[in-house]
Amino acid sequence: KTHKFWETQPVGQFKDIGNTSLAEGPIEQPTPLSEVKQEPYNLPNLYEWITCDIDSEEMCMEVYKLLTNNYVEDDENMFRFNYSKEFLRWALRPPGYFKSWHIGVRVKSSKKLVAFITGVPARIRVRDDIVTMAEINFLCVHKKLRSKRLAPVMIKEVTRRVHLENIWQAAYTAGVVLPTPISTCQYWHRSLNPKKLIDVGFSRLGARMTMSRTIKLYKLPDSTVTPGFRQMELHDVPAVTRLLRNYLSQFAVAVDLDENDVEHWLLPTENVVDSYLVESPETHEITDFCSFYTLPSTVLGNQNYSTLKAAYSYYNVSTKTPLLQLMNDALIVAKRKDYDVFNALDVMQNETFLKELKFGPGDGKLHYYLYNYRLRNPLKPAELGLVLL
Numbered sequence: 001k002t003h004k005f006w007e008t009q010p011v012g013q014f015k016d017i018g019n020t021s022l023a024e025g026p027i028e029q030p031t032p033l034s035e036v037k038q039e040p041y042n043l044p045n046l047y048e049w050i051t052c053d054i055d056s057e058e059m060c061m062e063v064y065k066l067l068t069n070n071y072v073e074d075d076e077n078m079f080r081f082n083y084s085k086e087f088l089r090w091a092l093r094p095p096g097y098f099k100s101w102h103i104g105v106r107v108k109s110s111k112k113l114v115a116f117i118t119g120v121p122a123r124i125r126v127r128d129d130i131v132t133m134a135e136i137n138f139l140c141v142h143k144k145l146r147s148k149r150l151a152p153v154m155i156k157e158v159t160r161r162v163h164l165e166n167i168w169q170a171a172y173t174a175g176v177v178l179p180t181p182i183s184t185c186q187y188w189h190r191s192l193n194p195k196k197l198i199d200v201g202f203s204r205l206g207a208r209m210t211m212s213r214t215i216k217l218y219k220l221p222d223s224t225v226t227p228g229f230r231q232m233e234l235h236d237v238p239a240v241t242r243l244l245r246n247y248l249s250q251f252a253v254a255v256d257l258d259e260n261d262v263e264h265w266l267l268p269t270e271n272v273v274d275s276y277l278v279e280s281p282e283t284h285e286i287t288d289f290c291s292f293y294t295l296p297s298t299v300l301g302n303q304n305y306s307t308l309k310a311a312y313s314y315y316n317v318s319t320k321t322p323l324l325q326l327m328n329d330a331l332i333v334a335k336r337k338d339y340d341v342f343n344a345l346d347v348m349q350n351e352t353f354l355k356e357l358k359f360g361p362g363d364g365k366l367h368y369y370l371y372n373y374r375l376r377n378p379l380k381p382a383e384l385g386l387v388l389l
């Protein structure tokens, strides 16, 4: 397969796989800021760049509608991610964010938003190297403008704006294989509302299984079982940061979170992110942590349901409570909050609980990529301590 665009970029190339003479680390050195292209890349004539002010209700609504109608669908085109407006504001305004990295393309005449791409800054550790990178996400081109080669110029423009902030690496994920994944993860789903999942075609009734037997199979208790299991609060930020930093240090590639990052990314926000911890009833020590984010999907073409309410496993740490029990409590909370399904990747130590907690493998893979940073060999998912939204 030819990757006309990616073969021109500083990313691991397929032809270099196995070439041990190539060092790990940045592929290209930074250029002096004066040499970074000062003006935006050219778009096809009918279109213009717009920096999207996500604080503006009107602009946020336009971005929300573009993604709701044109963003990623599953392989069978039965579902489409439906990120909420409050989720987008959370995802795009972490500590140190740049408005200039929230990039839209609109039609000059009608001012209609027809494409979008974003970056947010993040410190990511690669082995012993802590690198400030851009996390690139929400690349979306309107369905009617596909294969006009808009994506390459949007990727070049967000790269240019990232370079202007003296940042030279990026991280991103995709469901498609591009040059060259640093890791390829399997996603898994745990049914919480099996009747709805079967009705919308997300799951199928197992062989020799009845619906009532299936409902019983996935039934969960009404209350969590771990003593001291409670929602995270602001005063927990220092302890959770210590717990997470220590836990993430074991992975080859991981996010490097300080207290400001933990406060933004992990403090519970209604319908966006939920986080729980275990405070020892005896010592009041924070010993464990689990979290998930809320990403509904639009159900395309079903009479009874229009939305799938999905929770996505985020960061989890167990030091005292068995991870199995901690994650089962997360499932219990998600079920109680009326989620239909709980999704997880096989990253970090997730594979130790997936099968036992009745997760089933999804039908796709999620590939992780680094821009302008070479790894000599791909990582096992268990070596990844990074979850992108």
Ligand SMILES: COc1cccc(CC(=N)NC(=O)c2cccnc2OC2CCNCC2)c1
Pocket: 072, 073, 074, 075, 079, 080, 081, 173, 175, 187, 188, 295, 297, 308, 312, 343, 344, 345, 362, 364, 366, 388, 389
């Ligand atoms: C159920 O509705 C869907 C709507 C669109 C796509 C998919 C399949 C899919 N592509 N799933 C994932 O990428 C995925 C599965 C498990 C955990 N995280 C995931 O992706 C996250 C992280 C990358 N950005 C999208 C959300 C499912």
